[in-house]
Amino acid sequence: MTQAVATNQTILVVGGGISGMTAALEAAECGKQVVLVEKLPTLGGRTALLYRYFPKLCHPVCGLEINLRRLRGNRNVRVITMAEVTAIGGSRGDYTATVKSSPRYVNENCTACGDCARAVESEIPNPYNYNLNKTKAAYLPHAMAFPQRYVIDPSIIGTPDAERAKAACKFGAVDLGMKEETLQIKAGAVIWATGWQPYDAAKIQPYGYGRFPNVITSVEFERLADPHGPTGGKILRPSDGKEAKNIAFIQCAGSRDENHLRHCSRICCMASLKQTQYVREAYGDEGRSTIYYIDIRAIDRFEDFYQKVQKDPTVKFVKSKVARIAEDRATRDPILHGVDTEGYHRYENSHDLVVLAIGMAPSVKGADIPAEIIADSSGFIEAGANGGIFGAGCATNALDVNRSVQSATASVLRAVQVVNKVARAEA
Amino acid sequence: MAEMKTAAYVCRGCGIGERIDTARTAKVAEKEGKVQLVRQHDFLCNAEGVQLIRDDIEKEGVTHIAIGACSRRSKTEAFYFPTVALSRANLREGVIWTQPETEEARETTQEMADDYVRMACAEVKKMKLPAGNPEVGHAKRLLVVGGGVSGMTAALEAAKAGYSVVLVEKTGSLGGWAAKIHQRVPFHEPYQDPAPTGVTELAAAVTGDPGIKVYLNATLSRTSGAPGRFKVQIATESGGSSAEEVGAIVQATGFTTYDIAKLPELGGGKSPNVVDQAGLEKLAMEAAAKGQPIRRPSDGGEVKTVAFVQCAGQRDETGTHLPYCSGHCCATSIKQAMYFKDANPGVDTVVIYTDLRVPGNGEDFYRSGQSKGVTFTKGKVSSVEAGGNGCKVNFHDLILDDKNASIQADLVVLATGQVPVSGVNIEKQEEMPAEEKKVISILNLDYRQGPDLPQLKYGFTDSHFICFPYETRRTGIYAAGPVRRPMDMVQAIEDATGATLKAIQAMENAELGRAAHPRSGDLSFPSFRVDGCTQCKRCTVECPFGAIDEDEQRYPVFNESRCRRCGTCMGACPVRVISFENYSVDTVGSQIKAVDMPDEFSEKPRILVLACENDAYPALDMAGMTRTQYSAFVRVIPVRCLGSVNSIWITDALNSGYDGVMLMGCKHGDDYQCHFVKGSELATYRMSKIDDTLKQLALETERVATYEVAITDIARVPRLINDYAAKINEIGMSPLKGFA
Amino acid sequence: MGDMNIQAIEQYRSDFLKEVEERVEEGHWVKMCMQCGVCSGSCPFGPHWAHPPQEIFMMIRAGKREEVLSSDSMWMCTSCYNCVVRCPRQLPITQIMHGLATYAHRLGLAPRNQPTRDFSILFWENCTKTGRVNELKLTLGVYFREGLMAGIKKAWNMRNIGFGLLLTKRLNPFELFKGHACKDQKGIHAMLKKAQEIEARRHKLPA
Structure with missing residues (x-):
């Protein structure tokens, strides 16, 4: 990774997730010059915050390691973190993007030794654990962070804590005078890969997210299961820290719902099926998982995984969209009310923990995408028309990791077509 | 290339200087590592340190560099010197961050650091800067x-x-x-x-x-x-x-479609009125060509009711039909039901499904189907009675729990799957x-x-x-x-x-001449010495990418551009004639031998860890980042893949007095993790064969152990090491020490 | 009324869904249900009826005409709208349930002696007669629905509330004899007749 000269043969990639x-x-790796702009202090995106992938139950950081090694070994990519594209001017083959970067307060001298974090006293909610725990206000986002460089949270700038961080650094890496910067970057084509965000669970009023501590979202559950998460990989209830052995998974939390997200988020069925295996991993035969669903959408070979989970005696399936969740005031157990529609069986089930299989909201929804991008009414980017700006991954559709990568790879060819044309014209 | 000139750099930053006597380490590099130029620096990865190295390359003509600093995974932008051979001694994550900061531990910590520098020096001297593939092809078609x-x-x-x-x-x-x-x-x-x-x-x-x-x-x-x-x-x-x-x-x-004749219980092949989705498309095209509605195939009669049977011969758990879901068929049936509804809303179309699978925006299409009056029934079809001009679809209505539900249909469409x-x-x-x-x-x-x-x-x-x-x-x-x-x-x-x-x-x-994923950009490629080759064919058989052919004399023919540089061939070769310029039997072997071997009575065993560079090695690094301690007696060497581990490394290690060897590779089996397909599995297999060697050497079989390790095993890997060290302690020091 | 039922059976044959779509208030929404069951689970009266809304909708699609129209389910709806606000397909479930009840009633298929149905009939007749609800007559009608003794018993049980209402002038015993009516009774009747005509037209009911 080094300085790549940006020209109108450069490809600008917005978003540093998978x-x-x-x-x-x-x-x-096709020999093109690339500028990669990421909003957060590290690359990796949401997949870096997943414990395992379905259906292989392998670890997302394994692929991240390969990608980071590819990145370290390739001089064609210039990575700009903590930066956002605020405007794109020009046209296909000749864009100029305005990129605004926020100060990290730590420069390239940082060796990731961690002295600043040890010196700083304030703590902030840890966004890399979906705020389930706290981290020091000088922090490395996570063990796989790239660049492997600490960040100082702006909240301590101007306080003695910031000075403590500065004093602790033996390498002159803390630079409290850093300012917001604006860059102009030339590009022939742009790939918009800003991913997705979990739908705001608090909006699904009957499920009590935000009111009942033991109702959490699927992305939060990933952090609970992860050995590097806030509980060290133990599946514990937020209310009392007790082991959560009897867990309900509620499908279509926000998805397939005209009151929330109209589309099906595709990944949630498989994610919940996978998460039942976290329960099994943690508690063996003592674990209890119940999936409340409308349709299990385990398409193509994912069906194998569904069939495997169906055979797991600790996992139960109830065809029902849960009507509402109440809470036992004494135990704080969530109580699910609804009807099993297969033959009409009314239930009132108490669980230790409820995991909402939260829907995928496109990150571009409501965001002001500069330039000629056409989004559909759900907020997903439609395939670029004749422009040189292309969507990739979950910015374009509710996709799993494999399909996101497929989509991203396809978007590169579209971008390459543009810059190759520029190159031919200039040759 | 110019004459080899070696240099070693020892960084004192990030606490290395406080924890390790770097002057002694530098001396080790000079005396034992026998490098020509040795330097220490307080902060090697900063601009000044990097410039120092760059100057040595440019002005001193240094061609081979060993850097004793942080892990090879860190500071790669700073330590980027593409014109020289480079090795890294992991003194930070691999030594000071995993060893206790106590006076008692000082000696073993120092020994660890010294050994890693010895190893880096030995390795780099055996490395060559890859010259690139001479067999490159230029076809761009x-x-x-x-x-x-x-x-x-x-x-x-x-x-x-x-x-x-x-x-x-x-x-x-x-x-x-x-x-x-x-x-x-x-x-x-x-x-x-x-x-x-x-x-x-x-x-x-x-x-x-x-x-x-x-x-x-x-x-x-x-x-x-x-x-x-x-x-x-x-x-x-x-x-x-x-x-x-x-x-x-x-x-x-x-793909082709699954043969509906294999589904007689669903009326497949029994009546022209039972078709698969492709058959329905054919009917629709013929009808469209004539400008007519779709007619009943048996007699050309009017179609009043159409039943769509989802998952026909798919998602089958009995092993008879396709076990998977073809993913598109729900949307396809909705579309086909619309052929009828759009032409004549009076036609009844019923889709019988167990899970309606229309991910993403398919949900809108499903809704559109419903609003056009397509009926969706959650049920399991048990049989289709086809004969004459009508078909009876018998199914279990799962919502109404009616096991004997049925529909009379003029046309039945079986949503069969795709066969690749x-x-x-x-x-x-x-x-x-x-x-x-x-x-x-x-x-x-x-x-x-x-x-x-x-x-x-x-x-x-x-x-x-x-x-x-x-x-x-x-x-x-x-x-x-x-x-x-x-x-x-x-x-x-x-x-x-x-x-x-x-x-x-x-x-x-x-x-x-660059490798494809996952070692993308790698310019090294395997070469072999024909005079040593015994034509055993192991390399050609075991190459996970089919990169190696055989010539008429059954010698291997390497197709460099097909090669992915994993080294499985190198690991397979019993006569060790296969090597890469920068990764060979020698680059690893010399590291193994470079370690200073304490004698039998020192109570300091030595354990060799051969760790997959993609999973186990990062896990060890991250153990360091989280300051998780492990035994000071291990010496870790990253390998491209466990499949590249040649048995000679193990026997060499044991012969030179190592007390144990741990191999850490990826998970194998159905959900294997190895990006070189079978590397870790092959290693496990090869190590199972090494038992004989161990017996010949009169060594306990526990002296060689293989592990499946994931990149997330940050807490587990140190535990494995410590447990293994305890086991070695139990079985005692190797009797082979001092004979090498 | 029986004629109307026979006519409907003949007209729609086995296509009950179509019958509902055309003849039931908001009936065209039934096909949009995706059987998630959130309505069934949301209903506070759910445990007390045979078929919750989602099941009723499936029965309609399955052509179970008799079972649906004679079901007491629709009559149990209290119009709390829990189902409507939670329905992911935004079906006006409450309205559909009332629509079905009305339709069943019209065809004479609604369950006999179903309390809410009886009350509805009483209420409708009571208020459409004079254009105003006569609460005393309505109450007595409900009390004595199951006979003289049952009525007396109920009235006795409620006596304290009754006296209280009397004392606060919320209940006028003279209402029993004539009661007050709205000024233009003829106008009200004409309006109701017109409304019924419009409704019949909209739902293709025989006039």
């Missing part, structure tokens, strides 16, 4:  | 096999990027299945109505593109070579044969006569390991990896569309576009 990283790397 | 939507998309997209294309289609026309359907599921909002397939336009664009050469009624009779220099023989139906040179291949050979057209299953090719193989095969690769792409499961030639859908096992050949995974048309278009990009990339990299 789609954006894939797009940047695939383009770079 | 893409071969596309299959003229359906996937293949046509691949051809057109490649052409748009400026690459010429050869397209080979088995039948007499372009279009594939898409040409045999009336309309398709919509790709764009509002996702309400079936849309024209656009296949005629697509085919016209392909035929009209001067950059695309189309062979119809043609198949591949032979494919040889490697990325950048594939040679293909194209046989036409008329008996003709043409030769083409291409740089990469996209295989878009699509993937040629010869090379894992079962022994059972197949050569002639039959030739006919069934799609690519007719003259590769030693078989004529087609390896299949993953159920005949699909998919990648095994979630993060890397195009991680092919035959470099430069990419599967796209339903041959890779069951899929609908919109996905096939996306997939073909992605596969084409990978194919283009393969051509570009082949020209530069």
Whole structure:
């Protein structure tokens, strides 16, 4: 990774999650110059916050390691973190993007030794654990962070804590005078890969998220199961820290719902099926998982995984959209009310923990995408028309990781077509 | 290349200077590592430190560098010196961050650091800067096999990027299945109505593109070579044969439908009024051509009720039919029900399903179907009684819990699955006569390991990896569309576009002699000494990518551009004649031997850890980052893949007095994690054979142990090490110390 | 009324869904149900009826005409609208349930002696007669629905509330004899007749 000269043969990739990283790397490995802009202090996106992938139950950081090694070994990609594209001017083959970067307060001298974090006293909610725990206000996002460089949270700038961080650093890496910067970057084509965000669960009023501590979302559950998460990989209830052995998974939390997200988020059925295996991993035969669903959408070979989970005696399936969740005031157990529609059986089930299989909201929804991008009414980017700006990954559709990477790879060819044309014209 | 000049740098930053006597370490590099230039620096990765190294390279003519600082995974931007051979001694994550900061631990910590510097010096001296592949091919032409939507998309997209294309289609026309359907599921909002397939336009664009050469009624009779220099023989139906040179291949050979005659219980083959989805498309096209509604096949009567049976012969758990879900069939049935509803809302259309699978925006299409009056019934069809002009569909209505529900229908559509057209299953090719193989095969690769792409499961030639859908096992050949995974048309278009990009990339990299994913950009490649080779064929058999062929004398023929640089061949070779310039039996062997071996009475055992560089080694690094401590007696060497571990390293290690050897590789089995397919599995197998050697040496079998380790095992790996160290302590020091 | 039922059976044959779509208030929404069951689970009275809304909708699609129209389910709806606000397909479930009840009643298929149905009939007749609800007559009608003794018993049980109402002038015993009516009774009747005509037209009911 080094300074790549941006020209109108450069490909600008917006978003450094798995789609954006894939797009940047695939383009770079075709010999193209790439600028990769990421909003957060590290690449990796949401997949870096998953414990395991379905259906292989392998670890997302394994692929991240490969991608980071590809990135370290490739000089065609220039990575700009903590930056957002605020405007894109020009047209296909000749864009100029305005990129605004926020100060990290730590420069490239950082060796990731961690002295600043040890010196700082304040703590902030840890966004890399979906705020389930706290982290020091000088922090490395996670063990796989790239760049492997600490960040100082702006909340301590101007306080003695910031000075403590500065004093602790032996390498002059803490630079409290850093300011917001604006860059102009030329590009022939743009790949928009800004991913997705979990739908705001609090809006699903009957499920009590935000009111009942033992109702959490599927992305939060990933952090609970992860050995590097807030509980060290133990599946514990937020209310009392007790082991949560009897867990309900509620499908279509926000998805397939005209009151929330109209589309099906595709990944949630498989994610919940996978998460039942976290329960099994943690508690063996003592674990209890119940999946409340409308349709189990385990398409193509994912069906194998569904069949495997169906055979697991600790997992139960109830065809029902849960009507509402109440809470036992004494135990704080969530109580699910609804009807099993297969033959009409009314239930009132108490669980230790409820996991809402939260829907995928496109990150571009409501965001002001500069330039000629056409989004559908759900907020997903439609395939680029004649422009040189292309969507990739979950910015374009509710996709799983494999399909996001597929989409990102395809978007690169579209971008390559543009810059190759520019190159031919200039040759 | 200029004469070898070696240099070693020892960094004192990040606490290394406080914890380690770096002057002593530097001396070790000089005296024992025998490097010509040794420097210490307080902060080697800063601009000044880097400049120091750069100056040495430029002014002092240094060609080989050992850096004792942080892990090879850290500070890679700073320590980027592409013109020299480089090794890293991991003094930070691997030593000071994993050892207790106590006075008692000082000695063992120092020994660890000194050993890692010895190892780095020994390694780098055996390394050569890769010179690049001399066999590079320059062909930039893409071969596309299959003229359906996937293949046509691949051809057109490649052409748009400026690459010429050869397209080979088995039948007499372009279009594939898409040409045999009336309309398709919509790709764009509002996702309400079936849309024209656009296949005629697509085919016209392909035929009209001067950059695309189309062979119809043609198949591949032979494919040889490697990325950048594939040679293909194209046989036409008329008996003709043409030769083409291409740089990469996209295989878009699509699917066939599951034979409904295999579903007699659902009326398949029993009545013309029971059709599969393809059959319904045919009826719809015929009807559209006549400008008439779809009639009942048995007698041309009016169709009043149509029943769609989802998952017919799919999602089968009995082992009789297809076990998987084809993914597109729910939306397809909705579309087909709309053929009837749009023409005449009075026709009853009932879709009987167990799970309606319309992910993403398919939900809108489902709603549109409902609003058009398509009835959806959650049920399991038990049988279809077909005969005469009516069919009776018997099913278990799961909502109303009615086991004896039934519908009388004029037409029954069975939503059967996609069966991939993937040629010869090379894992079962022994059972197949050569002639039959030739006919069934799609690519007719003259590769030693078989004529087609390896299949993953159920005949699909998919990648095994979630993060890397195009991680092919035959470099430069990419599967796209339903041959890779069951899929609908919109996905096939996306997939073909992605596969084409990978194919283009393969051509570009082949020209530069660079490896494909996952060691992308690697310029090293295997070479072998022919005079030592015993023609045992292990390398050609075990290469996970079919990169090695055999010549007439059964010597291996390495096709560098097909190679992915994992080193499995090197690990396999019993006579150790295979090596890479920067990774060889020697680069690792010399590290093993460089370790200072305390005597039997020192109570300081030495344990060699050979760790997969992608999972186990990062896990060890992250253990360091979290300051998790482990035994000071281990010496860790990262390996490209456990498959590259040659048994000689183990016997050498034991002979030179190591008390134990731990091999840490990826998970194997069905959900294997190894990106080189079978590396860790092969290693486990090879190590099981080493027991004999151990017995010969009168050593306990526990002295060699293999582990499956995941990258997330940050807490577990130190525990494994400590447990193993305890076990070594139990069985005692190796009796072979001091004999080496 | 029986004629109307026979006519409907003949007209729609086995297509009960179509019958509902055309003849039941908001009936065209039934096909949009995706059987998630959130309505059934949301209903506070759910445990007390045979078929919750989602099941009723499935029965309609399955052509179970008799079972649906004679079911007491629709009559149990209290119009709390829990189901409507939670329905992911935004079906006006409450309205559909009332629509079905009305339709069943019209065809003479609604369950006999179903308390809410009886009350509805009483209420309707009571208020459409004079254009105003006569609460005393309505109450007595409900009390004595099951006979003289049952009525007396109920009235006795409620006596304290009754006296309270009397004392606060919320109940006028003279209402029993004539009661007050709205000024333009003829106008009200004409309006109701017109409304019924419009409704019949909209739902293709025989006039």
